[in-house]
Amino acid sequence: MKLNWHGIRAIYKFEMARTWRTLMQSIASPVLSTSLYFIVFGAAIGSRMGDIEGVSYGAFIIPGLIMLSLLSESISNASFGIFFPKFSGTIYEVLSAPISAFEIVAGYVGAAATKSILLGLLILLTARFFVDYQILHPFWMLGFLVLTALTFSMFGFIIGIWADDFQKLQVIPLMVVTPLTFLGGAFYSINMLPEFWQKVTLFNPVVYLISGFRWSFYGIADVNVAVSLAMIFLFLLLCMTGIWWIFRTGYRIKT
Amino acid sequence: MNSIISVSDLTKTYSGGFTALKNVNLDIHEGEIFALLGPNGAGKTTLISIICGIVNPSSGSVRADGHDVVRDYRMAREKIGLVPQELCTDSFESVLATVKFSRGLFGKAPDPGYIERLLRQLSLWEKRNSRIMALSGGMKRRLMIAKALSHEPKILFLDEPTAGVDVELRQDMWSMVRELRESGVTVILTTHYIEEAEEMADRVGVINHGRLVLVEDKNTLIKRMGNKELLLHLAEPLERLPESLADLSLELDESGQQMVYRFDIQSGETGIANLLRKLDRAEIEFRDLQTRESSLEDIFVGLVRGEQKENDRAHGAGE
CATH class of the missing domain: 3.30.70 (Alpha-Beta Plaits)
Incomplete structure (x- = not known):
């Protein structure tokens, strides 16, 4: 099958151009706020806390904090990317173009994931100024980073299609994803929780993302790394199915 | 004469139950200017939206340049450019960037020379680096046309092209449409300015309550029904x-x-x-x-009123 590469590239470039136009909001602001976490929880409070499984607290929270930014930025970039053309009416052009659903998603999700990955790497780089850390499995670290960015950009794309106002656009990232990330072991190991809550927290999908990502840094994990990877693939599959259904039915994009 | 657009038994019923198009059959000839007339809510935009792929048909089929717009959508859509009724643009983009985006979206390789000629033809070249939000309403309207023509389509849909446009720009728009036709582009415009159809169209279609009431050569129509x-x-x-x-x-x-x-x-x-x-x-x-x-307007009003009376009678009989 012949792909419309020019179409994918046009959407990708358009979305990336939006990132550079809004550099302060899309890159500088999340890097700054994550740096503040490093200063407060890593350098200031972290220095008074004991190591967790042999890793200093400042270093321990790095994967969780990167994941926190990665999830929220992937969702917000992808959801806004497709929501805004719907809101402004420019979606007509995408819908009337000789471009398939796969190519549309590749353009929007590809750009959103690229931004998130860049942001994640930038945060990682910034963390070096405040905290000393190591990456035991850099290949796996990149793998988790890319897979998570891709999966949550797809999730964001679905939210952007579903949302018909700005409030809906924000409600899932703020009311669901952020609490799940905070409670998903970004700042602690789930082994530190009482036994009952350790079991409950396993229903939180973010636990698996953070645990797998942290394993790639320090070789320590709350859950088996294979389970983490399987969970990411499961979520990826769910998002792909959701998007397939959206384009098949025209849900909220075609009447 | 070759049909460049062929609409067969097209029906569209929205999820709310409203039937916007009822069994529409229409052939548009290659190289003509076809005006689709109808009052607000008659089904003009729905028909265009189905042909362009924005709305799914409930039944029936449409072929554009021989390609089915659903099954063979890539080939069909490559041939079509659409200027929608609303000025839908990304305000923060530059003129040049948005036109290049449109060309890429339609699968065409970059062609700076063509884009420059197009923008010059539409008097937008000087504004190529301006943000869209800084353009006047008339310039935005021309920009929408530039975007629609960026991939060199054979068929151009203009949905209410001169709605809210001043007289001077309307004249410019009309002459531009004629130039396009001379260059071989088939133009389909919807309008409720009868003057526009009378001025430009080769053939006229009248749509009302989702039904195509008639399709006729403009001059023959005026002669026949006038x-x-x-x-x-x-x-x-x-x-x-x-x-x-x-x-x-x-x-x-x-x-x-x-x-x-x-x-x-x-x-x-x-x-x-x-x-x-x-x-x-x-x-x-x-x-x-x-x-x-009688002008085309008189004929149009007569047709639409006649339809309304018929509907009322049928409704009354049904009750």
Whole structure:
């Protein structure tokens, strides 16, 4: 099958151009706020806390904090990317173009994931100024980073299609994803929780993302790394199915 | 003549139950300017949206340049450019970037030379680096056309192209549409400015309540359905028409100073001679007389009203 590469590239470039136009909001602001976490929880409070499984607290929270930014930025970039053309009416052009659903998603999700990955790497780089850390499995670290960015950009794309106002656009990232990330072991190991809550927290999908990502840094994990990877693939599959259904039915994009 | 767009038995019923198109059949000839007329809510935009892939049809099919718009959507859509009714643009983008985006989206490799010619032709080249939000309404309208033409389509849809546009720009737009047709582009425009259709179209389609009421060559339509009116300015006002003129198709205006006689131009016998004889016998004198041919607007209004009456009758019978 012949792909419309020019179409994918046009959407990708358009979305990336939006990132550079809004550099302060899309890159500088999340890097700054994550740096503040490093200063407060890593350098200031972290220095008074004991190591967790042999890793200093400042270093321990790095994967969780990167994941926190990665999830929220992937969702917000992808959801806004497709929501805004719907809101402004420019979606007509995408819908009337000789471009398939796969190519549309590749353009929007590809750009959103690229931004998130860049942001994640930038945060990682910034963390070096405040905290000393190591990456035991850099290949796996990149793998988790890319897979998570891709999966949550797809999730964001679905939210952007579903949302018909700005409030809906924000409600899932703020009311669901952020609490799940905070409670998903970004700042602690789930082994530190009482036994009952350790079991409950396993229903939180973010636990698996953070645990797998942290394993790639320090070789320590709350859950088996294979389970983490399987969970990411499961979520990826769910998002792909959701998007397939959206384009098949025209849900909220075609009447 | 070759059909570049072929619509067969097209029906669209929205999820709320409203049927916007009812069994529409239409062929648009290659290289023509086709005007689709209809009152608001008649189904014009739905028809265009289905052809362009924005709305899914409920049943029926559409072929563009021989390609089915659903099954073979890539080939079909490559041939089509759409200028929507609303000025939908990304305000923060530059003129050049948005036109390049449109070309890429439609699968065409970059061609800076073509884009420059296009923007120059539409008097937008000087504004190529301006943000869209800084453009005037007229420039935005031209930009929408530039975006629609960026991938060199064979078919161009203009949905209400001159809605809210000043007279000067409207004239510019009309001449641009003619130039496009001369370059081989088939233009389909929807409008409720009858003047626009009368000025530009080769053929006219009238749509009302989702049904295509007629499709006809514009001049033939005016000839076939047109009536002529003979206006008589009376020397002395009349209170009412005399009995001797009651059998004629005559109307007296409110002031009593003007009579209007309607006749069919297709008919061999117009009845004018008979009217003049009767006026003479009735000793009614007139100062001036003139004839007026019905415009496309008169025909359109007549058709739409006729449809409405038929619908009302059918509705009444149903009850």
